[in-house]
Amino acid sequence: MKLLAYFSAFLKNAVNLNQTRLNQLDDRVAAIVSALRADQQLGELYHDHVPQGSWAHRTIIKPFNGHEFDADFLLHLQEVDGWSPRDYLREVRAAFKRSSTYKTMVTKKNRCCRIVYAGDCHVDVVPYLVLADGREVIVNYAANEFEETNPQGFTDWMKEKDDLANGNLRRVIRLLKYLRDYKQTFTVPSVILTTLLGERVQTWHEQARYSDTPTALKSLLDDLAAWLDLYPTMPTLPDPSCPGTTFNHRWDQDQYANFRNKIKLYSGWVTEAYEHEDKTQSLAAWQRVFGTAFQPPTTTEAALAKAATIQPIRESRAPHEQYIEDFGFVWKGGRSVRINAEVLPKGGFRHGSLRRLRRVSPLQSLQFTINTDVPEPYDLYWKVRNRGSEAADAGQLRGEIVLDKKRTRTRRESTSWRGRHYVEVYIVKDRMILATDHHDVAIA
Structure with missing residues (x-):
């Protein structure tokens, strides 16, 4: 049942972290950030801070049997000429060591400085930079290397x-x-x-x-x-x-x-x-x-x-929209497929991974490709569904499901209508659906 x-x-009662402790976490992070911004050496490098991981995803749970719960945030720092990746973590730790509040609470880890509230929680402060070449990175201290990351993209x-x-x-x-x-x-x-x-x-x-x-x-x-x-x-x-x-x-x-x-x-x-x-x-x-x-x-x-208790309701079907369930296929699952969306170069506009850019302007070109662990041969179906008043007024909500007859495993689209749209793919073999994926497309 x-x-x-x-x-x-x-x-x-047993799983979710209660709101009082979440509010306390907010206060603790605000105090940590305030101390770092006030530090005479590190403060001028501060740009922003961004919740990540379980805190950002709202999946923190109560600590079990007296264990600590944890929360992470990215400390966005300006890039400094001549600094190695290790230097950023060293300097964050040094700033904590200069603080009368945090000098006994800080522990340096490989990718973060950890502030420990004994018997309750710890907060991991992760140095994060946007390099001159546009890459978003965190620090791997042991390897003295930057690791690429996309925290907001993962949360999205x-x-x-x-x-x-x-x-x-x-x-x-x-x-x-x-x-x-x-x-x-x-x-x-x-x-x-x-x-x-x-x-x-x-x-x-x-x-x-x-x-x-x-x-x-x-x-x-x-x-x-x-x-x-x-x-x-x-x-x-x-x-x-x-x-x-x-x-x-x-x-x-x-x-x-x-x-x-x-x-x-x-x-x-x-x-x-x-x-x-x-x-x-x-x-x-x-x-x-x-x-x-x-x-x-x-x-x-x-x-x-x-x-x-609310019964989930699918959004209203567009005039020409189809659902993969309409095709008489059987669900098997067990495989995976992932849509990769790239904004193509055009006229000096931002281009690259849509997961990194998060949104795209009108009148740009997108290319969708897929990665899958389904062995060939298989059939691939695409669905493009527009939303918003502009697409509706133009009769372009779309939503038809089309077979990739040429087996290119790619699809080109233009960004015509502002709104939050999506693209889906379905991999079918022997009339069984083995994997699907969904990718939002926000046109600003």
């Missing part, structure tokens, strides 16, 4: 996936982080867990597959277990927002293999709990997954959960 009110109470990507999952991707990530900390049978960095789950969100019957939290949990674990089953050896784990950057250095084969086995095990447990028709048996099965903190809700909690 779904036990929706139970999940609502479990998230509220995660939000796209969460929107497709009707807001349930964030909840599932929190639940699996809780499972990781509670069971202590596997380890996985949060950024990798977010990536692996986000990539499993598919544009196939999404209103049903992600209609509520337990259904989304089951669907995403099913698809993740199927994908992991294809790879006994850790595959390349690319950053979805930063072409050419991977997360493999944050994990190793033994950790990956153990994670793979445990996800298969826990996916089976979740399916068993979900499919039990007897409420008592279902509760026992859910407690097998999450422990005895997964408790019946109070009468008030149950009433609030029922009142808050």
Whole structure:
């Protein structure tokens, strides 16, 4: 059984970090930034600070059994001629050491300076630069190198996936982080867990597959277990927002293999709990997954959960729009595909990865390509859907699904109408859909 009110109470009481502590985190970060800006040597290099990771994605969970929770933010500094990558981390640490408040709280890590609030949380301050050549980078102290990053692009990507999952991707990530900390049978960095789950969100019957939290949990674990089953050896784990950057250095084969086995095990447990028709048996099965903190809700909690339950509704179909479900294909999943969008050079306008640029001007050209682990041969279908009053007034909402007959695996589009549009791809083999992807296109 779904036990929706139970999940609502479990998230509220055992998993989600409460608002008081989130407010305290905001205050602590503001105080850290204030101290760094006031430092006579580092302060003049300060440009901005940007939440990242679980804090930015709203997937922070309560610390388990007295452990600390953590939050990261990027400290945007100006580039300094002659400084090596290590110098930026050294100077941030030196600024903390000059502070009467933070000198005993700071620890230098490989990519950040950590401020520890003993027994509660730690805040990782990550030096971040936009270099003269336009690259966004953080520091790898051990290698004395810059690593490319795209924090806002990753957050945007995660939000796209969460929107497709009707807001349930964030909840599932929190639940699996809780499972990781509670069971202590596997380890996985949060950024990798977010990536692996986000990539499993598919544009196939999404209103049903992600209609509520337990259904989304089951669907995403099913698809993740199927994908992991294809790879006994850790595959390349690319950053979805930063072409050419991977997360493999944050994990190793033994950790990956153990994670793979445990996800298969826990996916089976979740399916068993979900499919039990007897409420008592279902509760026992859910407690097998999450422990005895997964408790019946109070009468008030149950009433609030029922009142808050909203059935997902797909946006109104455009006049010529098609959905891939209309084609009579069968969902199989288990594979992955990723859309790469490039703004092509034209007339001096910004160009490059759309994930980096975030938005594009009208009258520009876009090229979409795909990366997939589906072996040839397969059929590829494209969908371009416009939104907004300009496209509607021009009768150009589009939404037709078209076969890539020439098998170019690419598509060119022009940016004609302002609004937040999207492109989707579907990979079909033997009339089974193996993978899909979705890419927002914001035309400013």
